[in-house]
Amino acid sequence: MTKKWWHDKVAYQIYPKSFYDSNGDGIGDIPGIISKLDYLKDLGVDILWLSPCFRSPMADQGYDISDYYDIDPRFGTIQDMEELIEKAKKRNMYILMDLVVNHCSDEHEWFQKACQDPDGKYGNFFYLRDKKEGELPTNWRSYFGGPVWEDLPGTDKQYLHVFHKKQPDLNWENPEVREEVYKNINWWLDKGLGGFRIDAIINIKKALPFHDYEPDREDGLCSISKMLEEARGIGEFLGEMRDRTFKKYDAFSVGEVFNEKKEEIPDFIGENGYFSSMFDFNETICGASDKGWYDCKPVTPDEYKKACFETQRKVGDVGFVSNIIENHDEPRGVSRYLPEDGCCDAGKKMLAGLNFMLRGLPFIYQGQELGMENCPFTSIEEVDDISTLDEYQVALNAGFTPQDALKLVSRYSRDNARTPMQWSQEENAGFTTGKPWLKVNPNYSIINAASQENDPDSVRSFYKKLIALRKNPQYRETIVYGSLEPVWEDRHNLMSYWRKGDKTLLVIGNYQKDTQSVTLPSECKNVLLNNYGDIAWEGLTVSLYGYQLLILEL
Ligand code: TEU
Ligand code: CA
Numbered sequence: 139m140t141k142k143w144w145h146d147k148v149a150y151q152i153y154p155k156s157f158y159d160s161n162g163d164g165i166g167d168i169p170g171i172i173s174k175l176d177y178l179k180d181l182g183v184d185i186l187w188l189s190p191c192f193r194s195p196m197a198d199q200g201y202d203i204s205d206y207y208d209i210d211p212r213f214g215t216i217q218d219m220e221e222l223i224e225k226a227k228k229r230n231m232y233i234l235m236d237l238v239v240n241h242c243s244d245e246h247e248w249f250q251k252a253c254q255d256p257d258g259k260y261g262n263f264f265y266l267r268d269k270k271e272g273e274l275p276t277n278w279r280s281y282f283g284g285p286v287w288e289d290l291p292g293t294d295k296q297y298l299h300v301f302h303k304k305q306p307d308l309n310w311e312n313p314e315v316r317e318e319v320y321k322n323i324n325w326w327l328d329k330g331l332g333g334f335r336i337d338a339i340i341n342i343k344k345a346l347p348f349h350d351y352e353p354d355r356e357d358g359l360c361s362i363s364k365m366l367e368e369a370r371g372i373g374e375f376l377g378e379m380r381d382r383t384f385k386k387y388d389a390f391s392v393g394e395v396f397n398e399k400k401e402e403i404p405d406f407i408g409e410n411g412y413f414s415s416m417f418d419f420n421e422t423i424c425g426a427s428d429k430g431w432y433d434c435k436p437v438t439p440d441e442y443k444k445a446c447f448e449t450q451r452k453v454g455d456v457g458f459v460s461n462i463i464e465n466h467d468e469p470r471g472v473s474r475y476l477p478e479d480g481c482c483d484a485g486k487k488m489l490a491g492l493n494f495m496l497r498g499l500p501f502i503y504q505g506q507e508l509g510m511e512n513c514p515f516t517s518i519e520e521v522d523d524i525s526t527l528d529e530y531q532v533a534l535n536a537g538f539t540p541q542d543a544l545k546l547v548s549r550y551s552r553d554n555a556r557t558p559m560q561w562s563q564e565e566n567a568g569f570t571t572g573k574p575w576l577k578v579n580p581n582y583s584i585i586n587a588a589s590q591e592n593d594p595d596s597v598r599s600f601y602k603k604l605i606a607l608r609k610n611p612q613y614r615e616t617i618v619y620g621s622l623e624p625v626w627e628d629r630h631n632l633m634s635y636w637r638k639g640d641k642t643l644l645v646i647g648n649y650q651k652d653t654q655s656v657t658l659p660s661e662c663k664n665v666l667l668n669n670y671g672d673i674a675w676e677g678l679t680v681s682l683y684g685y686q687l688l689i690l691e692l
Contacts, residue, residue, distance in 0.1 A: 144390045146618045148605050149501045150183035153466045154191045154213050156558045157504055159570035168214035172222050179229045182605035187234040187335045189466055195245050197304035198524060202243040206322045223330045232332025239319045240341045241305040249306055256293045262312050265298035277350045279359035283528035300341050300362050302524055310342045310375050323383040333390035340396055343372035373405055376412035390414045392460050400452050407457030415499055418459040420445040422468055430532040431546045439649035442475050443633040447624045459498040463506055469554040473512035479651045480685050487600040487669035488647045488687035492633050494604045495645045497622045505559050508590055509597035512554040513579045515547050520577045526551040562588035607666055616641040644690045648682035655681040664691035
């Protein structure tokens with residue numbers, strides 16, 4: 139495998155709106171990010187992915203872009219962005235922006251022009267169909283609920299949107315659309331960006347010609363995934379994009395790829411893959427249901443382990459997946475993947491260690507390093523996210539009481555991850571001096587950066603140790619390039635694996651509150667990390683405390 143500059147890095151996702159507000163308007167911004175670069179440098183992360191901060195009406199929090207060449211005034215200016223890139227570079231850090239090109243905003247100039255002249259150049263930038271009374275072009279359900287078809291204002295046509303109606307899908311079959319996308323990517327890469335995270339990319343190839351599928355809910359619609367499963371040939375678009383953009387700059391790209399098949403992995407992230415890396419979402423589908431949140435099941439430790447190992451086996455040493463515990467689309471990982479009694483400092487550190495030592499690139503989502511938890515929302519009025527509002531309604535329609543539907547929100551909503559970053563014990567968690575745009579998690583007086591920064595036993599300090607271990611010249615080769623082999627795989631509530639390279643490392647997590655013991659095959663040479671003060675050895679046998687994590691060199 140050819141070594142790449144980003145292989146041994148650690149990435150960190152920033153959700154700009156909720157990171158740090160520099161001017162008191164209640165909205166996080168780019169100057170706010172700049173002022174926290176030293177905090178991030180101290181943590182040890184190198185690559186910063188910013189969720190979208192382009193000009194946007196914010197129907198889907200910036201994932202609906204109305205100008206790809208401008209920064210939204212809420213977040214700052216182009217100059218602020220340039221300053222961020224430059225100041226990051228000074229600290230040997232790289233900035234990734236979010237490439238949202240499956241769709242744009244309905245307020246984008248292209249869409250406005252398509253409305254004015256649907257048969258002209260810009261009509262062909264979108265998927266338009268003639269409107270027929272009482273009948274939709276297809277029966278597909280959008281990701282955010284309801285049909286994917288909406289009337290094209292002022293015309294006798296309808297347009298396709300697989301996400302919100304304010305996010306019309308771009309027609310990637312049209313070479314002019316692709317040219318516009320490549321031009322924009324290169325324009326940003328020329329500014330010195332490290333690369334891009336690529337949004338919802340699996341949706342750009344549609345199965346043509348469009349047709350209906352078997353309905354899967356009482357609304358008579360079917361999940362968009364049925365159509366996507368049938369789509370073939372996305373590789374032609376993705377290969378072209380790689381060659382015309384990222385490749386020329388040796389930029390880092392990480393794709394939001396779902397449902398990939400094993401045989402496609404080399405194409406996606408192999409030596410000359412479409413992307414440098416792609417996220418592993420296998421854990422996020424544990425317990426999920428096609429019906430909606432009301433039908434989802436809690437994730438057990440054994441399921442979590444199985445999902446992680448499944449991905450590791452599928453990918454092997456073909457390339458690098460990007461490992462996450464959470465992101466801006468998911469609830470907080472510690473609230474989701476830890477049993478209730480494990481959602482404590484020990485459990486949070488264990489989960490961090492198990493995730494961090496997997497083969498691949500670790501991504502930390504803002505606040506994850508503090509062990510931030512899901513938010514106890516007390517009213518649906520406190521929620522902003524469009525996807526949550528849909529799922530809430532789906533639960534009500536299924537007969538849930540508003541109170542029970544709200545419990546689902548506090549368990550699964552994307553807004554759990556979007557509450558403001560908890561910087562300190564000060565008002566609004568030190569995020570803003572104004573009124574925060576989204577509720578602050580009331581636990582900020584206990585969970586916050588200020589109280590953890592100088593505490594050697596804090597969750598944040600443990601993350602620092604994990605990052606430092608990955609970069610330790612003695613172990614880096616093994617942690618970055620070494621193989622991963624599960625061990626004691628059938629043991630209930632135990633997740634353990636070898637990392638083997640020029641060193642032999644063993645990662646063991648006791649994924650329960652009761653102790654359990656394991657016997658090592660040979661003597662432990664070095665304890666690289668332990669989330670407890672001591673280790674209960676008896677010869678080669680170690681009795682692990684509840685949620686104890688050990689990283690050992692054998
Ligand atoms: O997400 C794409 C996606 O398919 C899902 O994760 C989606 O967010 C989920 O089904 C809704 O609950 C990406 C972005 O990460 C997400 O924030 C955007 O909303 C979406 O694309 C549209 O741009
Ligand atoms: Ca602000």
